[in-house]
Amino acid sequence: MTPNTDAAYAKVVKSLEMRGRFPKEAPNLNKMKSALKRSGFILDPRKVVVVGGTNGKGSVCAYLAALLNFHKKKVGVYTSPHLLRTSERIKIDGQEITPQEFLDYNHRLGPTIEEFQLSHFEALTLIASHHFQNSGLDFAIFEIGLGGRWDACNAISHNWSVLTNIGSDHLEFLGPTLCDVAQNKVEIASKETTLICGTQMFSDPEVSSVVERHCRSNNIQLVKTCAPVFRINEGDSLPLYELQHADRYWPLALPGKRSAENAHLAVSVCEILIGEPLHDLSCFKGVQWQGRFSRLNVSSSPCPIYLSGDHNPEGLDSLLEILSHTRYEKIHILFAVSNDKPFEKLFSQLRSVPRSVLYLTETSFKSRKIEEWPKQYLSSTSFCSASSIKALKACIAAADREDIVLVTGSLYLVGDLLSACQEA
Secondary structure (H helix, E strand, C coil), rough: CCHHHHHHHHHHHEEEEEEECCCCCCCHHHHHHHHHHHCCCCCCHHHHHEEEEEHHHHHHHHHHHHHHCCCCCEEEECCCCCCCCCCEEEEEEECCCHHHHHHHHHHHHHHHHHHHHCCCHHHHHHHHHHHHHCCCCEEEECCCCCCCCCCCCHCCCCCEEEECCCCCCCHHHCCCCCCHHHHHHHHCCCCCEEEECCCHHCCCCHHHHHEEEHHHHHCCCEEEEEEEECEEEEECCCCEEEECCCCCCEECCCCCCCHHHHHHHHHHHHHHHCCCCCCHHHHHHCCCCCEEEECCCCCCCCEEEEEECCCHHHHHHHHHHHHHCCCCCCCEEEECECCCCCHHHHHHHHHHCCCEEEEEEECCEEECHHCCCCHHHHCCCEEEECCHHHHHHHHHHHHHCCCEEECCCHHHHHHHHHHHHHHH
16 A cells, blocks of 8 residues: 555545444435445345344354355455444445545445435445445345344345344434334334344243344344354363354354354354255364454463453353353453443452452543542442553563453453554
8 A cells, every 4th residue: 555545545444434323314215225226236136144143143143144254255354343444334245344445445435325315324335335336246244233123234135134142232222122223223124024133032932022023024034043053162261162064163263152052143144045955164274264263463462362342241250151161260350331332230240250459441432531430430440541551561561470460341441452562
């Protein structure tokens, strides 16, 4: 990337961010559908997969893309949010859209973005759609940003919808009840298409009823995956999870029961897409998803540092399951939370971790400020700082070789520390 391209790319990214997170008018898909039509977007719905749910969407996308790539399919993946670069969101066969490609699409689509006053997410979705359309893909996978019913990705015609689970995140937009959330999310599946659901979708009878009723009313083929069978090998520190399939166990690079569930769901989706059973899941051992219990390398740390951007109660529950199989003397938890999250519940969940020490910090975006925390929470922490780097250094200084450091509570915090460590 040349200096001129670098500067131009940064300028365009900034201008798109200034368009705002949400549309300025009442939620609807008309504007996004009109923008897609006006810009000449055409992609065969049989090639398009839209993945929704509260947690695990990104991991399912990663596992599904790996399986399709293993079977010689060219695959585009659109996910959110990004951790370091906007271009992370738009990939083909694991390769990010280049800055020059991004600039070219923005130049061509800029008039449409402006005409329809697209938000930041809508504009990026439009760019990703055209990048995929022009790249001769076998499949394009779109991860829902928020909810489902009014999400920009849902404006793209698709034959295949996937739902991971239903949780209590974003209740202010999707709630107030879990059934409300389920109804919003299940509407990514339109009439006479196929919806594939993870086993967690049916743990709540009321949520299950919402999904089944929507499918019956719209002649949608509903595919329910069975519960995955997996085993856990507890090693020196981090446990290894292995998924059973085709009469053997396949190692997963991503830890956790949640990883086994997401991988199992991806297998079911892939078998439907390619029309044949899978016998080889060896590609799973190479599937990584940064910021989901991934390793941060800091030379000054005497112990491993893990980044896991879990930011809702269900996400933290799945994180605690991983920790219950992880060996450590003491765990130093660096925690920040966005100002729209249930901080009391999340804090309580982390306090329940055995032999834990909590450190409180802030993120660069949407953060609950240190001074906004009630005193009883501050008194329960070992260290507080608005600077995430200072807080991480405090964790490292207090840690011993047999300990671990865990950064969690916010993907923005994960991104902040990745960026800071990259620049150091």
